[in-house]
Amino acid sequence: MTFKVAKSLRAELLWWLMVPLGILFAFNSWRTIDTSRELANVAYDRTLQASVRTIAERVTVDQDGVHVDIPAAALEMFESQFQDRVYYSVHLNNGKLLTGYDQLPQPDRLHQPGLDRIVFFDARYKGEDVRFAIYSRPLFEQDNRLSAIVQVGETLSSRQALARQIVWDAMRDQLWMMALAAIFVVIGIQRGLRPLLTLRDKIQRRDEGELYPFNVQKVQTELQPLVVSLNQNMQRLQEELDARQRFIADASHQLRTPLTLLNTQAELALRAQEPAAMHAALIELHHSTRQTVRLANQLLSLSRAEPDSVRQLAFEPMDLTDFARSLTAEFAPAARSKQIDLGFEGEDACYISGNTLLLHELISNLLDNAIHYTPANGIVTIRVEAQHADIYLTVSDSGPGIPRSERLRVFERFYRILGTKESGCGLGLAIVKECAQAHEAVVSLSDAEEGGLKVTVRFPPSPHRHF
Ligand SMILES: Nc1ncnc2c1ncn2[C@@H]1O[C@H](COP(=O)(O)OP(=O)(O)O)[C@@H](O)[C@H]1O
Ligand SMILES: [Mg+2]
Numbered sequence: 001m002t003f004k005v006a007k008s009l010r011a012e013l014l015w016w017l018m019v020p021l022g023i024l025f026a027f028n029s030w031r032t033i034d035t036s037r038e039l040a041n042v043a044y045d046r047t048l049q050a051s052v053r054t055i056a057e058r059v060t061v062d063q064d065g066v067h068v069d070i071p072a073a074a075l076e077m078f079e080s081q082f083q084d085r086v087y088y089s090v091h092l093n094n095g096k097l098l099t100g101y102d103q104l105p106q107p108d109r110l111h112q113p114g115l116d117r118i119v120f121f122d123a124r125y126k127g128e129d130v131r132f133a134i135y136s137r138p139l140f141e142q143d144n145r146l147s148a149i150v151q152v153g154e155t156l157s158s159r160q161a162l163a164r165q166i167v168w169d170a171m172r173d174q175l176w177m178m179a180l181a182a183i184f185v186v187i188g189i190q191r192g193l194r195p196l197l198t199l200r201d202k203i204q205r206r207d208e209g210e211l212y213p214f215n216v217q218k219v220q221t222e223l224q225p226l227v228v229s230l231n232q233n234m235q236r237l238q239e240e241l242d243a244r245q246r247f248i249a250d251a252s253h254q255l256r257t258p259l260t261l262l263n264t265q266a267e268l269a270l271r272a273q274e275p276a277a278m279h280a281a282l283i284e285l286h287h288s289t290r291q292t293v294r295l296a297n298q299l300l301s302l303s304r305a306e307p308d309s310v311r312q313l314a315f316e317p318m319d320l321t322d323f324a325r326s327l328t329a330e331f332a333p334a335a336r337s338k339q340i341d342l343g344f345e346g347e348d349a350c351y352i353s354g355n356t357l358l359l360h361e362l363i364s365n366l367l368d369n370a371i372h373y374t375p376a377n378g379i380v381t382i383r384v385e386a387q388h389a390d391i392y393l394t395v396s397d398s399g400p401g402i403p404r405s406e407r408l409r410v411f412e413r414f415y416r417i418l419g420t421k422e423s424g425c426g427l428g429l430a431i432v433k434e435c436a437q438a439h440e441a442v443v444s445l446s447d448a449e450e451g452g453l454k455v456t457v458r459f460p461p462s463p464h465r466h467f
Helices: 009-057 072-076 157-205 221-271 275-304 320-330 332-337 356-373 428-438
Strands: 059-062 065-068 086-092 097-100 119-125 128-138 147-155 316-319 341-345 351-354 379-387 390-397 442-447 453-459
Touching (some): 009 128, 009 147, 009 157, 065 097, 275 356, 320 332, 320 379, 332 341, 356 379, 356 390
Antiparallel strands (some): 086 147
């Protein structure tokens, strides 16, 4: 048998409380019917017993034989509104009928009347159920041989009516109790569910941006973990929203500066009278434009490296050594123009689970910084190697390095060390960090042997085997 999952919590609670209650009610009613029958028998058997004894006392013996005169009272005690039929007989134990009906039903052998013992039994007589009492009384005190057997029977209407009455009374009380229980159950469920429903209403009424936490104390202990995780979820969402808001504000602020500059430079170029002056202004304009494009590209890379976007990117097993080597080659012209000795170290294939787009951003920004901040004639070295199951990518240079106190802050978006003369927007290392995180890699800064900065990115190895 399969139970459908109830849609409504209230309905399910009600079901599980009321149905068992109904079963109990049915069971109890069934028991009551039995008891009521027994009770009615006890009450009416007393009348039968009294009637049998009264008749038995009127059996007398004299020299003419055995006589019996049935007193009116012995039969009148049965009178009731139900008009039950009463049958009686008085026999001698030798079979002689003294009075009453001959051939009344007899009890089975196990229920024979003994001395002074009244036996009750049910039997069919004249097409009706009849309850009989039978009693045997010795006629002489010292002699047991001759006794009178008195039998009285009554149809069942009165006792059945009494039994019905008892059942109905009991059922009526139980029905009242059921009704009261149902009311209490409904009230209980209503009260018990109220905190939950209030919580639901509160959630429904909330506007999109409302993310303050719910009061954990207002719900029952069982629901508290739910509210706690709801609150945690909202807090995370709030933090993410805040970060995004801050980023948008920062980004638009950062974009405004170069755009204003572009505008000024364009006006300058327009106002220039001499072709030489105009040419100079255009060169400036071109330079600023490149910077602005670079900023826009950096912003784009950053949004691509956000956890939200990363989830849609594919990560595949790839050889980091090979990838980094070919990317380094692309930076050779930039290094050459500053007479920087750009070297690559790494022979063995090092497999990681990577995304080429993000890795390209990560390595480009590190090489770009190294070449950018290292003075002419310096050294920049990039290495890829496996160590203790992890894969290490390092970029070291002979530049000025980053003071320890700044090493955490340089990863923040738009953060640039004060007094940095080179142009930039402070997004490079933030992009490096996001790209690394997308690969579950860790970035750290230290002093390079070459004298400048050493950036280390530790990748977990690819979970796949390679041959
Ligand atoms: N290789 C490096 N050597 C010295 N300083 C560095 C190096 N890389 C980054 N920095 C410092 O860290 C700051 C943040 O770098 P980054 O996030 O790439 O922004 P940006 O290069 O646009 O300024 C830079 O302004 C610079 O002062
Ligand atoms: Mg940079």
